[in-house]
Amino acid sequence: MEESMEEEEGGSYEAMMDDQNHNNWEAAVDGFRQPLPPPPPPSSIPAPAREPPGGQLLAVPAVSVDRKGPKEGLPMGPPPPSEANGVIMMLKSCDAAAAVAKAAPAPTASSTININTSTSKFLMNVITIEDYKSTYWPKLDGAIDQLLTQSPGDYIPISYEQIYSCVYKCVCQQHSEQMYSDLIKKITNHLERVSKELQASPPDLYIERFNIALGQYMGALQSIVPLFIYMNKFYIETKLNRDLKDDLIKLFTEHVAEKHIYSLMPLLLEAQSTPFQVTPSTMANIVKGLYTLRPEWVQMAPTLFSKFIPNILPPAVESELSEYAAQDQKFQRELIQNGFTRGDQSRKRAGDELAYNSSSACASSRGYR
Numbered sequence: 001m002e003e004s005m006e007e008e009e010g011g012s013y014e015a016m017m018d019d020q021n022h023n024n025w026e027a028a029v030d031g032f033r034q035p036l037p038p039p040p041p042p043s044s045i046p047a048p049a050r051e052p053p054g055g056q057l058l059a060v061p062a063v064s065v066d067r068k069g070p071k072e073g074l075p076m077g078p079p080p081p082s083e084a085n086g087v088i089m090m091l092k093s094c095d096a097a098a099a100v101a102k103a104a105p106a107p108t109a110s111s112t113i114n115i116n117t118s119t120s121k122f123l124m125n126v127i128t129i130e131d132y133k134s135t136y137w138p139k140l141d142g143a144i145d146q147l148l149t150q151s152p153g154d155y156i157p158i159s160y161e162q163i164y165s166c167v168y169k170c171v172c173q174q175h176s177e178q179m180y181s182d183l184i185k186k187i188t189n190h191l192e193r194v195s196k197e198l199q200a201s202p203p204d205l206y207i208e209r210f211n212i213a214l215g216q217y218m219g220a221l222q223s224i225v226p227l228f229i230y231m232n233k234f235y236i237e238t239k240l241n242r243d244l245k246d247d248l249i250k251l252f253t254e255h256v257a258e259k260h261i262y263s264l265m266p267l268l269l270e271a272q273s274t275p276f277q278v279t280p281s282t283m284a285n286i287v288k289g290l291y292t293l294r295p296e297w298v299q300m301a302p303t304l305f306s307k308f309i310p311n312i313l314p315p316a317v318e319s320e321l322s323e324y325a326a327q328d329q330k331f332q333r334e335l336i337q338n339g340f341t342r343g344d345q346s347r348k349r350a351g352d353e354l355a356y357n358s359s360s361a362c363a364s365s366r367g368y369r
Contacts, residue, residue, distance in 0.1 A: 211285050
């Protein structure tokens with residue numbers, strides 16, 4: 001009986017404490033739902049009552065969450081702060097943390113610039129003008145020498161990839177102007193030497209040597225222009241509004257062709273009047289090359305240029321057909337006078353073969369063998 005009474009008394013006491021705690025919790029919730037009064041201004045708080053930032057969280061005493069009641073003799077600690085007070089305390093601590101963050105010094109621009117500069121230097125090495133003159137241009141100079149002096153069909157032991165890479169790096173490092181100037185000076189010196197060699201040539205070798213110089217230079221341009229295509233695209237075309245190939249052809253015109261055109265043209269006309277004095281391929285290469293260099297030179301010998309370049313002369317007129325026929329007959333008489341009777345012999349042989357074939361056919365049809 002006594003044990004049961006103690007249990008009933010203990011149970012009733014615990015139930016009473018649970019009801020009281022439940023009522024306190026509801027009151028705290030109702031207080032949280034009500035609008036909070038505005039906080040007093042900082043000046044109204046007395047100096048001794050102020051606390052350092054974040055001190056509210058530190059000032060909360062540690063409480064025991066073990067609520068086993070007086071049955072075991074454990075004292076009940078003070079009730080924990082309400083949810084509304086806890087929210088206010090968290091807001092104050094966040095404001096204090098923001099104030100500390102604002103007071104911290106911001107990173108300066110100089111430190112950022114130093115980092116970017118060092119990174120750019122690390123990613124790509126800087127090529128100075130001394131590096132260009134001592135390392136990069138000598139490679140280009142040697143390759144250009146070999147290309148300008150090569151003969152058709154020769155093998156040149158150079159790395160086109162390495163030369164193109166040198167040009168690319170120099171353009172990226174703002175050495176395009178210097179590289180273009182060096183290239184023009186290099187080719188100009190070469191063409192001046194070629195012109196002096198042509199001046200010293202005898203007349204019987206003059207046409208052939210001019211043809212070799214012209215063909216060799218035009219063949220070299222087919223390799224030089226692609227190697228410097230990056231400089232041509234990002235410097236010559238954009239800043240100078242020109243094209244590298246046109247500039248290099250103009251150099252040959254100014255330093256070689258213009259100096260020799262008045263000596264070359266009479267020899268070409270003389271060779272034209274004497275058949276096969278100059279091979280047709282050599283004559284064709286020179287005439288087409290001169291027309292490429294300067295089309296105005298056609299006026300010096302229109303008939304000569306019209307034999308290798310179409311649409312040089314005006315179109316034929318019906319009233320002048322007799323004159324054309326007379327010119328052809330004159331040319332044929334000149335060939336006969338020079339001993340070129342191959343056409344007549346060919347027709348004679350063709351007639352003999354035709355007579356032989358006809359007689360053989362008649363004999364076979366009659367049964368003769």
